[in-house]
Amino acid sequence: MIEVDNLVKRFGSKIAVRGVSFTVRNGEIYGLLGPNGSGKSTTMRILAGITPPSEGRVLVEGIDVAENPLEVKKIVGYIPETPALYESLTPMEFFSFVGSIRRVPMEELEDRVERLVKAFGIEEYLGELIGTLSFGTQQKVSIIASLLHDPKVLVLDEAINGLDPKSARIMKELLNDFKKEGKSIVFSTHILAVAEVICGRIGIIYNGELIAEGTPEELKRFAHEESLEDVFLKLTESQEEVSSLIGALREAF
Numbered sequence: 001m002i003e004v005d006n007l008v009k010r011f012g013s014k015i016a017v018r019g020v021s022f023t024v025r026n027g028e029i030y031g032l033l034g035p036n037g038s039g040k041s042t043t044m045r046i047l048a049g050i051t052p053p054s055e056g057r058v059l060v061e062g063i064d065v066a067e068n069p070l071e072v073k074k075i076v077g078y079i080p081e082t083p084a085l086y087e088s089l090t091p092m093e094f095f096s097f098v099g100s101i102r103r104v105p106m107e108e109l110e111d112r113v114e115r116l117v118k119a120f121g122i123e124e125y126l127g128e129l130i131g132t133l134s135f136g137t138q139q140k141v142s143i144i145a146s147l148l149h150d151p152k153v154l155v156l157d158e159a160i161n162g163l164d165p166k167s168a169r170i171m172k173e174l175l176n177d178f179k180k181e182g183k184s185i186v187f188s189t190h191i192l193a194v195a196e197v198i199c200g201r202i203g204i205i206y207n208g209e210l211i212a213e214g215t216p217e218e219l220k221r222f223a224h225e226e227s228l229e230d231v232f233l234k235l236t237e238s239q240e241e242v243s244s245l246i247g248a249l250r251e252a253f
């Protein structure tokens, strides 16, 4: 379970997150949606114990991220927006390294690496240097590495971006399995169709504030819109702007 209460994050005089509160229950996939720069990644870095909050309280499985970020890191699997990998290691070396710092028993580690590598189809790259791999393959390496310690809580920042359709599908199935196991999952994306299918509840974050929350159905009803895309555009005030931009674009051709 993740409990976020009145979270504020400042960078100097800039406020990236302005009093956000939400809860992610066990066995729930919670989607954080919002335009670029709205504070999704900042929020997720705080949930993962990477950056401290400026104000407010965040509990991950009851552990306060401000008081005990190391304990939080132990139980969270975090996939950053941009893969943070060691470019001069091979994926196999990287998995062994992550497994050893995570203290994953050797047999478990080998078993998980084998299954995940097969699921994401990266067998042929295991011996190549990570720095030479494509963005999509690096993303897969990053995903696998984040799952090796079988975390109770998953914080996935745009984790499906950059994946080919087959791997995106596998990722979705994997998330569903994790949900059934009772893990708490926070998932940010700007691909609304993905959020609609995967997430049980969605929070829409705009300019550092949570402006709406609910199941995809509730959000559609609330905004009187047919699709989550329309809800999103309406709530983030982009709808009129998009219409006028499209109008201008049409006139140009």
Ligand SMILES: Nc1ncnc2c1ncn2[C@@H]1O[C@H](COP(=O)(O)OP(=O)(O)O)[C@@H](O)[C@H]1O
Binding pocket: 011, 014, 015, 016, 034, 035, 036, 037, 038, 039, 040, 041, 042, 043
């Ligand atoms: N380390 C940082 N220093 C200064 N400003 C930052 C930092 N990280 C994020 N920001 C700012 O905080 C705001 C929210 O960013 P971010 O959380 O990355 O948004 P999102 O993931 O929704 O695109 C942006 O205006 C961004 O420029």
Ligand SMILES: [Mg+2]
Binding pocket: 037, 040, 041, 042, 081, 157
């Ligand atoms: Mg981001």
